[in-house]
Amino acid sequence: MRPAEINIVAAQHVGDYSLLLKFDDKSEQIINFEPLLACSSHPDIRVWLELDKFSAFRIECGDLIWGNHDLSFAAVDLYLMAWSIGARCGL
Known part of the structure; x- marks a missing residue:
């Protein structure tokens, strides 16, 4: 069941890309973003493999954001894990 609304209220960098x-x-939930970042061939996505850049995330309006919305994830998608990072990358 999809929640009507869900928000991220806190995020903590717990290791590498997690x-x-x-x-x-x-x-x-602990989410490892490395497979998604590593499997992308797009340079605008791969730039977030630099750990100093990856760790510069923020929460905005309950969603997870990097940069000037260069990379973002809706809270509900992360909450439900409606997509599988590994499956999308063929891992």
């Missing part, structure tokens, strides 16, 4: 996300329903 973030601990805390949602407003008190649930938490």
Whole structure:
């Protein structure tokens, strides 16, 4: 069941490309973004493989954002894991 609205309320960098996300329903998930970033051939995505850039994320309006919205993920997608990073990359 898709929640009507869900927001990320906190995010913590817990190692390399992994973030601990805390949602407003008190649930938490650790998500590893490395497969998604590594499998992309697009230079605008691959730039986030630089750990100093990757770690410069922020939460904006409950979603996860990097740069000037150069890379962003809706909270509901991360909450539901509606997509599989590995499957999308053929891993």
